[in-house]
Amino acid sequence: MGGLPKKKFERGSATNYITRNRARKKLMLSLPDFRRLCILKGIYPHEPKHKKKVNKGSTAPRTFYLLKDIRFLLHEPIVSKFREYKIFVRKLKRAYGKTEWSDVERLKDNKPTYKLDHIVKERYPTFIDALRDIDDALCMCFLFSTFARTGKCHVQTIQLCRRLTVEWMNYVVASRALRKVSSFVTWIQYDFHPTDVDYRVMATFTELYTTLLGFVNFRLYHSLNLVYPPKLDSKAESELKEEHEDDYAMNSESYLEKLSALSSSLARVVSTDEEEEAKLDEFPAEGEDMEQMEAIEKEQKQLETQKKLFEGLKFFLNREVPRESLAFTIRCFGGRVSWDKSVCIGSTYDMTDETITHQIVDRPNVDKQYINRDYIQPQWVYDCVNAKILLPVEDYFLGVTLPPHLSPFVEEKEGDYVPPEKLKIMALQRGEKPGADEEDEEDEDEEEEEDNDDDEEEAEEENLKQMEEQRSQGKSLQVKVTPGKVKADNPARLKEEEMAEEKRLAIMMMKKKEKYLYDKIMFGKKRKIREANKLAAKRKAHDDAEKGKKKKARK
Amino acid sequence: MAAARRLKRVAASQPGFLTLKPSSEPADLVGSRRKRVNKNKKKNWNKFSDIADVEEFLEDVRHQERTTGGLLSEKSDDTLFFVDLGQSEKPEQKAEEPDEGKKRKGKASRPLRIDLILQHDSHIPPPKDVLAYQQPNAKKLRRIAQKAEQLAARGVVPRRQKRLLNRRPIDRTVNKAVTEANNNPDRGYYNLWGQESKDSADPWYLQQTGKKLVKRPEKLNEKPSVLPAVEVIAPGGSYNPDFFSHQVLLQEAHNVEVKKKKQEDRLEKQLAVNKEDRATEETALREVVEGLIEEEDDEVGAPNSKEDDEAAVAAIAVTEKKTERQRKKEKAEKIKEQQRLSSRRQNAQQQQLFQLRSIKTSIKQQEQKTKKKQVQRKAQQEAQKAQPRRLGKLKFQTPDLDIQLSDELAGSLRQLKPEGSILKDRFKSLQKRNLIEPRERAK
Numbered sequence: 001m002g003g004l005p006k007k008k009f010e011r012g013s014a015t016n017y018i019t020r021n022r023a024r025k026k027l028m029l030s031l032p033d034f035r036r037l038c039i040l041k042g043i044y045p046h047e048p049k050h051k052k053k054v055n056k057g058s059t060a061p062r063t064f065y066l067l068k069d070i071r072f073l074l075h076e077p078i079v080s081k082f083r084e085y086k087i088f089v090r091k092l093k094r095a096y097g098k099t100e101w102s103d104v105e106r107l108k109d110n111k112p113t114y115k116l117d118h119i120v121k122e123r124y125p126t127f128i129d130a131l132r133d134i135d136d137a138l139c140m141c142f143l144f145s146t147f148a149r150t151g152k153c154h155v156q157t158i159q160l161c162r163r164l165t166v167e168w169m170n171y172v173v174a175s176r177a178l179r180k181v182s183s184f185v186t187w188i189q190y191d192f193h194p195t196d197v198d199y200r201v202m203a204t205f206t207e208l209y210t211t212l213l214g215f216v217n218f219r220l221y222h223s224l225n226l227v228y229p230p231k232l233d234s235k236a237e238s239e240l241k242e243e244h245e246d247d248y249a250m251n252s253e254s255y256l257e258k259l260s261a262l263s264s265s266l267a268r269v270v271s272t273d274e275e276e277e278a279k280l281d282e283f284p285a286e287g288e289d290m291e292q293m294e295a296i297e298k299e300q301k302q303l304e305t306q307k308k309l310f311e312g313l314k315f316f317l318n319r320e321v322p323r324e325s326l327a328f329t330i331r332c333f334g335g336r337v338s339w340d341k342s343v344c345i346g347s348t349y350d351m352t353d354e355t356i357t358h359q360i361v362d363r364p365n366v367d368k369q370y371i372n373r374d375y376i377q378p379q380w381v382y383d384c385v386n387a388k389i390l391l392p393v394e395d396y397f398l399g400v401t402l403p404p405h406l407s408p409f410v411e412e413k414e415g416d417y418v419p420p421e422k423l424k425i426m427a428l429q430r431g432e433k434p435g436a437d438e439e440d441e442e443d444e445d446e447e448e449e450e451d452n453d454d455d456e457e458e459a460e461e462e463n464l465k466q467m468e469e470q471r472s473q474g475k476s477l478q479v480k481v482t483p484g485k486v487k488a489d490n491p492a493r494l495k496e497e498e499m500a501e502e503k504r505l506a507i508m509m510m511k512k513k514e515k516y517l518y519d520k521i522m523f524g525k526k527r528k529i530r531e532a533n534k535l536a537a538k539r540k541a542h543d544d545a546e547k548g549k550k551k552k553a554r555k
Numbered sequence: 556m557a558a559a560r561r562l563k564r565v566a567a568s569q570p571g572f573l574t575l576k577p578s579s580e581p582a583d584l585v586g587s588r589r590k591r592v593n594k595n596k597k598k599n600w601n602k603f604s605d606i607a608d609v610e611e612f613l614e615d616v617r618h619q620e621r622t623t624g625g626l627l628s629e630k631s632d633d634t635l636f637f638v639d640l641g642q643s644e645k646p647e648q649k650a651e652e653p654d655e656g657k658k659r660k661g662k663a664s665r666p667l668r669i670d671l672i673l674q675h676d677s678h679i680p681p682p683k684d685v686l687a688y689q690q691p692n693a694k695k696l697r698r699i700a701q702k703a704e705q706l707a708a709r710g711v712v713p714r715r716q717k718r719l720l721n722r723r724p725i726d727r728t729v730n731k732a733v734t735e736a737n738n739n740p741d742r743g744y745y746n747l748w749g750q751e752s753k754d755s756a757d758p759w760y761l762q763q764t765g766k767k768l769v770k771r772p773e774k775l776n777e778k779p780s781v782l783p784a785v786e787v788i789a790p791g792g793s794y795n796p797d798f799f800s801h802q803v804l805l806q807e808a809h810n811v812e813v814k815k816k817k818q819e820d821r822l823e824k825q826l827a828v829n830k831e832d833r834a835t836e837e838t839a840l841r842e843v844v845e846g847l848i849e850e851e852d853d854e855v856g857a858p859n860s861k862e863d864d865e866a867a868v869a870a871i872a873v874t875e876k877k878t879e880r881q882r883k884k885e886k887a888e889k890i891k892e893q894q895r896l897s898s899r900r901q902n903a904q905q906q907q908l909f910q911l912r913s914i915k916t917s918i919k920q921q922e923q924k925t926k927k928k929q930v931q932r933k934a935q936q937e938a939q940k941a942q943p944r945r946l947g948k949l950k951f952q953t954p955d956l957d958i959q960l961s962d963e964l965a966g967s968l969r970q971l972k973p974e975g976s977i978l979k980d981r982f983k984s985l986q987k988r989n990l991i992e993p994r995e996r997a998k
Binding site: 039042061121122127133135143154196201207222228229321362377405542 | 739747769772794944945967968985990991992995996
């Protein structure tokens with residue numbers, strides 16, 4: 001009997017959540033500090049399933065955090081640093097107001113700072129965990145490194161981001177880890193800053209990510225046996241010595257700028273003269289895994305060849321092409337690259353060098369032409385990387401309409417529409433040569449084919465008409481039974497037919513329900529195929545129209 | 556000094572000497588009857604000799620020295636008197652101009668008259684302030700300083716000085732706060748994942764002293780959204796796209812715009828007013844005039860109201876009491892009704908045996924329905940996971956697709972005009988993945 005009456009909102013989900021303001025008061029922090037703390041520790045607001053219960057009957061939109069998360073936050077040592085910083089700001093303001101400059105100096109010298117190392121260790125206990133989040137970190141660091149150093153964000157952060165991104169790019173170059181490249185419409189802009197973005201939030205994320213990226217870089221460099229912080233190879237450094245180094249950057253920054261040029265190799269801890277090819281471990285062949293092993297070996301060999309795609313080639317970048325991304329891509333595949341001296345520090349050879357094999361230009365025409373080098377547009381580099389082979393250079397000459405830049409991240413499944421350019425590339429990869437195409441030959445071939453087809457059709461039709469006439473006239477057809485010829489059985493065809501037969505039998509034996517499902521699936525597949533055919537037909541029509549136009553223009 | 560004093564006394568005792576102060580009555584000069592005293596004893600020299608006149612004179616002399624700087628009688632005529640010559644004539648002035656120039660210079664070199672007047676010219680210097688020269692412990696300090704000098708001459712360095720010299724000089728050039736900050740561009744990194752945890756001490760000790768770090772709850776390691784951090788743009792977004800992929804992307808953008816337009820149209824429709832409902836002059840006039848014209852309306856209204864009254868009266872007819880017969884009838888009817896219903900129920904139950912098949916089918920149908928609904932609900936839940944959650948006051952606004960129209964497509968990288976901004980894209984991605992709540996700039 002008796003007992004206390006049950007009150008609403010005292011147990012269950014209502015007690016598991018806490019509103020943002022309550023949480024803030026519990027931690028005794030201001031709102032921006034609270035936000036910063038949550039971002040650093042990785043604590044995010046949750047949307048409860050039953051909002052009315054949690055919100056004690058009202059449906060007002062509020063931000064909720066889990067109570068256990070906030071209790072966990074209370075143990076964080078940075079919280080006290082935030083409070084100290086608040087007091088520091090107050091004292092500094094007072095000293096400024098009273099114009100006590102010695103106090104200002106003293107306070108600034110002892111400004112409270114904090115480090116995020118323990119937070120990174122806590123959030124990413126192993127190296128693999130850190131690598132999972134690395135793409136977000138890279139995005140942010142690259143973004144911040146492009147900001148102008150005006151003072152809206154801390155200049156130190158921008159410098160640190162630049163250093164980390166340069167280190168990362170050097171690592172990728174040294175390890176030849178680049179696989180796919182794509183260039184999209186959203187290019188990096190250097191001078192346009194939208195105003196409705198909260199910079200403090202982005203800066204907090206960047207703070208955490210710079211710490212993470214720094215540690216990851218350290219680990220990656222050591223896994224490759226390179227010195228960290230990165231130093232240029234002593235050989236390469238002597239090559240890079242120039243007279244007017246002051247023209248490019250301040251002394252403190254000139255080393256970073258040389259590194260960021262990506263044109264020379266990095267120093268190693270234990271110097272090796274040549275890179276030894278890593279041999280694949282050979283596991284004892286087990287029956288079932290043989291195929292897998294072979295497939296893996298094949299892949300490995302392909303990778304090895306792909307890594308040396310541009311080896312032996314010497315590139316020169318003209319002034320108007322995007323230098324950093326092209327230099328990065330070329331270097332990642334073993335090529336050598338240089339540019340004009342006035343563009344950036346770190347150019348190893350000049351435009352007048354005779355051994356240059358390719359020059360990347362983006363203008364309609366070039367003044368001086370050297371004979372033994374190809375003048376191509378920058379898309380060639382990207383397309384070669386994506387196709388994993390060296391594409392023919394003729395499609396990318398100056399002034400030529402470029403073939404479309406296909407995205408390497410799209411994987412077409414069977415039945416989907418595959419653009420003809422991709423088919424061409426796949427053919428090239430397999431080693432077949434696409435028929436030596438000059439447009440006249442193509443036209444002629446097509447015309448001949450069309451004529452042939454027409455003739456054949458007409459002949460057949462005539463035959464049939466004759467036979468019908470004869471039948472109608474009641475005459476017996478002059479068809480004789482001749483001894484049959486033995487057709488040579490093609491074993492591959494036989495096998496195919498057998499499989500088709502089996503399939504048909506299986507379909508017949510299915511239950512009604514299963515058949516119904518099967519029909520549905522096939523309908524869906526066939527629809528895809530039909531659509532692909534439609535698109536192909538459209539493309540053909542488009543091409544024909546273009547050819548027609550060209551013919552008219554010629555006439 | 557004593558000689559000077561004696562001279563002054565002698566001068567004062569001359570009968571013709573005039574003092575500054577007017578002397579007292581001349582009666583004093585005449586000798587009066589005095590008592591005869593023995594002035595030979597030393598005791599009586601001070602007691603009975605009258606030195607008032609001398610004292611007076613001396614006082615006067617001192618006064619002169621104090622105020623005017625010396626005896627007036629000894630001063631020259633120039634200092635006391637000057638001859639007033641009146642205004643000098645002009646030609647003399649002109650003749651004196653070159654001289655005056657020199658005089659002016661001389662005057663400039665000479666101090667001003669007012670300064671001269673204000674100088675204190677008494678012969679008596681102002682008294683020294685003894686306290687200003689007094690230093691407590693002066694002797695002691697002097698002695699200590701001397702000793703220290705001697706020691707230094709010998710080369711012995713006292714302990715305190717030794718410690719001061721040993722103290723390292725403070726590095727004032729580098730700011731400590733800057734080097735320790737988290738975003739210092741030259742900060743060093745170490746192998747974070749390679750070190751073993753410090754298991755040196757007892758875990759209880761570590762916990763009690765607050766040195767042990769609290770374990771992070773497992774739930775926090777789950778990502779708040781299944782979306783990937785970096786989403787690859789569709790192939791139509793390439794700077795030199797394939798025709799069909801570009802068309803596909805354009806189609807998507809078109810759909811988004813169509814939806815927006817539909818919403819706007821719907822809003823407009825809801826707000827639209829029928830043209831016929833609008834007030835014309837006629838209707839406005841009728842409204843204003845309503846109720847004022849009374850002639851026809853009354854006659855039409857009156858007969859109607861009478862009829863209504865009668866009907867109302869009929870409805871309030873008096874209900875008579877029920878008779879017993881009626882009650883019995885009602886009971887019997889009730890019982891019959893109940894019996895009928897129960898027999899029907901029994902019959903239905905018995906017949907259910909023959910309806911088994913249809914019952915089975917209906918059950919199966921219901922089960923299928925519930926299963927279908929379950930599957931649908933699960934699919935919806937999965938779809939919801941990919942959606943951004945509602946985490947605050949503002950709803951998440953999907954960003955516009957970054958595409959360029961067919962005529963904006965550039966043929967080469969150089970002519971490419973970039974679309975959108977990566978900063979905004981990153982910000983929206985953070986919101987989409989439920990890491991922060993959607994925020995807008997405060998207006």
